[in-house]
Amino acid sequence: xxxxxxxxxxxxxxxxxxxxxxxxxxxxxxxxxxxxxxxxxxxxxxxxxxxxxxxxxxxxxxxxxxxxxxxxxxxxxxxxxxxxxxxxxxxxxxxxxxxxxxxxxxxxxxxxxxxxxxxxxxxxxxxxxxxxxxxxxxxxxxxxxxxxxx
Amino acid sequence: xxxxxxxxxxxxxxxxxxxxxxxxxxxxxxxxxxxxxxxxxxxxxxxxxxxxxxxxxxxxxxxxxxxxxxxxxxxxxxxxxxxxxxxxxxxxxxxxxxxxxxxxxxxxxxxxxxxxxxxxxxxxxxxxxxxxxxxxxxxxxxxxxxxxxxxxxxxxxxxxxxxxxxxxxxxxxxxxxxxxxxxxxxxxxxxxxxxxxxxxxxxxxxxxxxxxxxxxxxxxxxxxxxxxxxxxxxxxxxxxxxxxxxxxxxxxxxxxxxxxxxxxxxxxxxxxxxxxxxxxxxxxxxxxxxxxxxxxxxxxxxxxxxxxxxxxxxxxxxxxxxxxxxxxxxxxxxxxxxxxxxxxxxxxxxxxxxxxxxxxxxxxxxxxxxxxxxxxxxxxxxxxxxxxxxxxxxxxxxxxxxxxxxxxxxxxxxxxxxxxxxxxxxxxxxxxxxxxxxxxxxxxxxxxxxxxxxxxxxxxxxxxxxxxxxxxxxxxxxxxxxxxxxxxxxxxxxxxxxxxxxxxxxxxxxxxxxxxxxxxxxxxxxxxxxxxxxxxxxxxxxxxxxxxxxxxxxxxxxxxxxxxxxxxxxxxxxxxxxxxxxxxxxxxxxxxxxxxxxxxxxxxxxxxxxxxxxxxxxxxxxxxxxxxxxxxxxxxxxxxxxxxxxxxxxxxxxxxxxxxxxxxxxxxxxxxxxxxxxxxxxxxxxxxxxxxxxxxxxxxxxxxxxxxxxxxxxxxxxxxxxxxxxxxxxxxxxxx
Numbered sequence: 001x002x003x004x005x006x007x008x009x010x011x012x013x014x015x016x017x018x019x020x021x022x023x024x025x026x027x028x029x030x031x032x033x034x035x036x037x038x039x040x041x042x043x044x045x046x047x048x049x050x051x052x053x054x055x056x057x058x059x060x061x062x063x064x065x066x067x068x069x070x071x072x073x074x075x076x077x078x079x080x081x082x083x084x085x086x087x088x089x090x091x092x093x094x095x096x097x098x099x100x101x102x103x104x105x106x107x108x109x110x111x112x113x114x115x116x117x118x119x120x121x122x123x124x125x126x127x128x129x130x131x132x133x134x135x136x137x138x139x140x141x142x143x144x145x146x147x148x149x150x
Numbered sequence: 151x152x153x154x155x156x157x158x159x160x161x162x163x164x165x166x167x168x169x170x171x172x173x174x175x176x177x178x179x180x181x182x183x184x185x186x187x188x189x190x191x192x193x194x195x196x197x198x199x200x201x202x203x204x205x206x207x208x209x210x211x212x213x214x215x216x217x218x219x220x221x222x223x224x225x226x227x228x229x230x231x232x233x234x235x236x237x238x239x240x241x242x243x244x245x246x247x248x249x250x251x252x253x254x255x256x257x258x259x260x261x262x263x264x265x266x267x268x269x270x271x272x273x274x275x276x277x278x279x280x281x282x283x284x285x286x287x288x289x290x291x292x293x294x295x296x297x298x299x300x301x302x303x304x305x306x307x308x309x310x311x312x313x314x315x316x317x318x319x320x321x322x323x324x325x326x327x328x329x330x331x332x333x334x335x336x337x338x339x340x341x342x343x344x345x346x347x348x349x350x351x352x353x354x355x356x357x358x359x360x361x362x363x364x365x366x367x368x369x370x371x372x373x374x375x376x377x378x379x380x381x382x383x384x385x386x387x388x389x390x391x392x393x394x395x396x397x398x399x400x401x402x403x404x405x406x407x408x409x410x411x412x413x414x415x416x417x418x419x420x421x422x423x424x425x426x427x428x429x430x431x432x433x434x435x436x437x438x439x440x441x442x443x444x445x446x447x448x449x450x451x452x453x454x455x456x457x458x459x460x461x462x463x464x465x466x467x468x469x470x471x472x473x474x475x476x477x478x479x480x481x482x483x484x485x486x487x488x489x490x491x492x493x494x495x496x497x498x499x500x501x502x503x504x505x506x507x508x509x510x511x512x513x514x515x516x517x518x519x520x521x522x523x524x525x526x527x528x529x530x531x532x533x534x535x536x537x538x539x540x541x542x543x544x545x546x547x548x549x550x551x552x553x554x555x556x557x558x559x560x561x562x563x564x565x566x567x568x569x570x571x572x573x574x575x576x577x578x579x580x581x582x583x584x585x586x587x588x589x590x591x592x593x594x595x596x597x598x599x600x601x602x603x604x605x606x607x608x609x610x611x612x613x614x615x616x617x618x619x620x621x622x623x624x625x626x627x628x629x630x631x632x633x634x635x636x637x638x639x640x641x642x643x644x645x646x647x648x649x650x651x652x653x654x655x656x657x658x659x660x661x662x663x664x665x666x667x668x669x670x671x672x673x674x675x676x677x678x679x680x681x682x683x684x685x686x687x688x689x690x691x692x693x694x695x696x697x698x699x700x701x702x703x704x705x706x707x708x709x710x711x712x713x714x715x716x717x718x719x720x721x722x723x724x725x726x727x728x729x730x731x732x733x734x735x736x737x738x739x740x741x742x743x744x745x746x747x748x749x750x751x752x753x754x755x756x757x758x759x760x761x762x763x764x765x766x767x768x769x770x771x772x773x774x775x776x777x778x779x780x781x782x783x784x785x786x787x788x789x790x791x792x793x794x795x796x797x798x799x800x801x802x803x804x805x806x807x808x809x810x811x812x813x814x815x816x817x818x819x820x821x822x823x824x825x826x827x828x829x830x831x832x833x834x835x836x837x838x839x840x841x842x843x844x845x846x847x848x849x850x851x852x853x854x855x856x857x858x859x860x861x862x863x864x865x866x867x868x869x870x871x872x873x874x875x876x877x878x879x880x881x882x883x884x885x886x
Contacts, residue, residue, distance in 0.1 A: 023426045027381075032373035033366015035554070037503050038588045042818035045503060073366035080365040088364040092356060092784055095792055096218030097363030098370060098503040098554030127827040130818065132503045132555050133218045134795030134850075136826040138788065 002066060006031070007075025013062070021065055022046045022057035025072060033073040033101045037130070044129030047102035048072045054109035054128075073101035076108060084108055087146035095133035103129050107143050116147050198252060199280040200229060202288075206308060206322035208235045213245040213253040213262055214269035215526060216359060217556030218792075219847040220785040221269045223357045225277055227781055228270075231350045232281030232343060235321070236308035242358050247528055247548045254529065261529040265561055266679065267746060267845020270781060274843055282337045288324050290331040295319070307349065345779060345840060354784040359552065371551040372507035372585060374522040379509065379581040380409055382574050383428040384417040385435050386594050389811035390672060391443030394418055398436040405431040410578050414570050421578050425585060443811065448670040450497055450808040454600045458494055460665050461604035461623035468621060468663035469640075471647040480617025480659025486608040489698050493605075493687035495873040497597040497806040498676055499815070501823050504554020505591050508564075510535075510571035511581035518545030519572055520581075524553035525564040534565030538572045557796070558675035562631040563596050588817045595813060596631075597806055598676030599624050599646070601667075603687035608659075613699030615710060617659040620650050620688065625669035641666060649681035649852065652688060654714040654745065671808055677796050678746060678851035685744035686801070686855030686873060693741070693860040694869065703741045703860065704730060716776050716839045717743065720752040723774035723837050728754040731864075737769060740861025744852035748844040750776040753794070753853030755830070757861045764881025768798060768830040768858060775834065775849055778841035786846045790834050793850020799824035801855045801873050 001012045006029060013028050025031040025048070037045030039058050046057040049071040050064075076082045084104050094100045103126065110117055110125045117125070122143050131139070201209045210226035226242045229235075245253045245262065254260035255272040285305060292310040293300040296317055304311050311318045324330075345351075362368045387393065399411045402420060407427035412419045418435055422428035460466055481488055509522040517539055525531040528550050535546045553560055571584040586594075601624030608617035627645035629636040636643075643664060650662035676682065696706035704725055711717040721743055724730070731739045733756050743752045756770040771794055780786045803822050807814045815821040859870045868883045 038818050085364040094360050094363035096555045100363050101366040123827050127825040134792030136829050
């Protein structure tokens with residue numbers, strides 16, 4: 001048994017320590033808001049926080065998160081209304097929505113590090129995450145909106 | 151589901167505590183008798199477009215599936231408009247199946263099929279009439295209750311009023327009345343609201359799916375979890391048509407958690423208690439495949455060269471797709487100057503963000519199943535499931551899941567995935583989730599086919615375009631995707647040829663024809679279908695002709711659009727908004743007029759080129775679009791933005807190459823799509839003509855290719871005629 005801290009709660013899993021965090025979250029814990037997109041850290045759909053830093057859950061083995069705090073989209077805000085989530089609705093960002101958990105988690109890590117990022121900083125950071133529906137312009141606007149409100 | 155019964159319009163249904171009625175698209179009334187559901191107090195299960203509860207809830211069903219295009223909001227908005235429902239009291243509900251063709255899209259033969267940007271176009275009248283019919287019943291019922299003439303009764307959102315006496319009832323109060331009047335006149339066109347009185351259509355109430363998508367709550371088929379579920383991974387044949395000749399699975403079977411290893415048609419599947427176990431064991435399989443498939447000789451480079459040759463061989467048989475006048479005499483008339491050019495496009499892959507997945511749970515008797523699938527067609531998927539299990543469609547309990555992107559990937563293909571999941575569930579007697587990895591999805595992609603376009607056009611003495619011949623050399627998509635339909639199609643393939651018609655242009659002698667090539671890869675529609683490639687080639691060639699005629703791209707098109715007021719409107723709008731043709735220093739503008747079916751659009755790109763690397767940077771993109779009527783304008787805008795980015799991604803970066811029948815690419819690291827740091831600033835203007843509303847999901851794509859290629863010409867004096875415009879290609883061109 002391995003004890004993990006996910007969204008502020010301690011959970012025990014009996015999985016191989018090399019198992020990617022992504023599959024622990026999705027299959028063991030039912031936290032399916034974190035998505036599988038590529039499995040090779042190329043798309044960012046699996047982005048979660050590890051001690052507040054944005055990481056690719058598909059490339060992070062269970063062993064690497066022991067003793068650290070994992071936050072997923074389900075734990076970003078207790079009531080689902082983080083400033084970014086509100087801004088995402090105000091700017092009507094998602095289309096298919098599949099990449100958006102990862103986008104919001106990466107944006108949240110950015111705003112934690114830099115409360116008022118420049119557009120260049122937003123674009124540089126967010127270019128790690130793919131969106132195939134083409135919501136990029138709205139993601140930029142939503143992050144700027146959230147940063148102004150923060 | 152509760153069985154429903156079609157009753158005469160003179161009857162009504164009132165069950166204890168609940169009342170509901172439903173109105174079909176044609177205005178006739180479908181009443182459904184259902185038992186009260188203890189879990190759903192105040193609701194009655196009905197089986198058509200709308201139901202109203204005593205507590206004022208209005209539930210509106212939508213039949214298209216949601217893949218990001220916003221259809222679960224825009225279709226119900228149309229019904230709510232005519233019903234005069236308070237949008238805040240509206241719930242929306244997916245139609246999962248349709249035994250009696252009650253819900254099908256008339257543009258797809260009454261099947262549940264979501265493709266070709268045809269949901270709004272196909273359902274606009276159906277949803278309007280359903281809403282108007284339901285409102286009429288409310289009005290007649292209230293009038294009877296008040297004993298006043300129906301002509302004195304009117305509505306405000308979710309309220310029916312008799313202004314003369316100051317009385318009113320909410321929709322829910324009317325639904326609770328003991329006497330419901332359903333014997334009402336049929337809805338005719340004149341009963342429908344004129345555009346000027348819309349309260350909801352044309353506003354931005356927000357998409358119903360968005361809040362859940364910001365919280366990770368939306369469940370896609372890859373997220374479905376059911377009790378006892380196990381997971382399956384597949385090892386696919388490396389080349390289409392090959393089958394396993396020899397399988398060594400001892401090592402894989404020994405992995406703890408592996409439940410079974412099952413040979414399927416073109417793959418071996420590993421079923422295990424966890425996904426990562428199935429995938430791990432899959433990678434331990436040792437399979438020798440047959441080597442007899444004719445696809446082993448497929449090579450995307452030589453196959454495309456053959457298509458380019460075939461397009462130019464005018465003696466080679468072709469199928470006429472669109473004909474006006476006589477192109478042979480038109481091209482050979484005296485005093486006419488003939489210009490010709492060849493364009494090519496390569497294979498591209500959908501790259502939808504959600505890898506393919508299906509969940510199936512086969513019944514103990516093996517003759518029925520519950521299935522969960524993100525699909526662009528419930529009808530085709532259910533039929534495929536029934537065929538797999540040798541059963542009838544009513545034994546398939548279907549859940550149409552939201553999709554993590556469609557773009558054409560989830561139309562016909564879905565049936566194979568679902569069929570495999572069903573076979574596996576039947577085999578292991580448990581619910582199975584079948585997942586394709588990204589590599590599986592790329593290696594077994596259904597591609598927009600590579601193709602070639604040969605043009606011959608004639609200019610008269612005044613520089614007017616008078617004759618046009620467009621030969622498209624491409625394999626048929628329809629023949630592969632829907633062979634039953636192809637058999638009676640007379641070689642006419644709309645999935646390849648639509649977009650060549652150019653009916654907005656006034657060209658007296660015109661021929662667009664299809665040179666049918668042998669299929670050398672799995673092929674499918676890709677966002678914008680034929681319009682994407684056909685409009686790219688056409689609008690580039692129009693630019694060439696404008697220069698050959700000694701005029702400019704705007705005036706040349708103005709003359710061609712002399713009979714299309716809608717076409718001129720979008721052209722003038724984009725010229726004005728982009729301040730064409732005044733680029734910044736070191737940059738250039740390119741123009742494209744490109745519609746998608748009955749939606750019209752025009753786009754302008756502004757770009758520069760890094761001459762060292764050959765990298766194109768598109769700085770700004772302007773688009774003007776006429777969708778007839780914009781139902782949900784902010785979402786329409788989002789669809790156009792997304793389409794432009796999708797189009798730019800395809801033309802700047804994307805290409806699938808095939809060697810010895812195998813796709814060379816693997817994942818997003820070698821099939822790269824546009825990232826945030828590569829997109830232009832996008833400006834969009836919606837130019838409503840008031841024509842019946844048409845689709846928005848694909849209109850952004852077709853305008854992109856030529857706008858960029860024509861800007862490259864404006865900047866360098868060199869013509870890019872082959873997509874994609876990779877840095878290597880651009881560098882070679884500008885140094886030539």
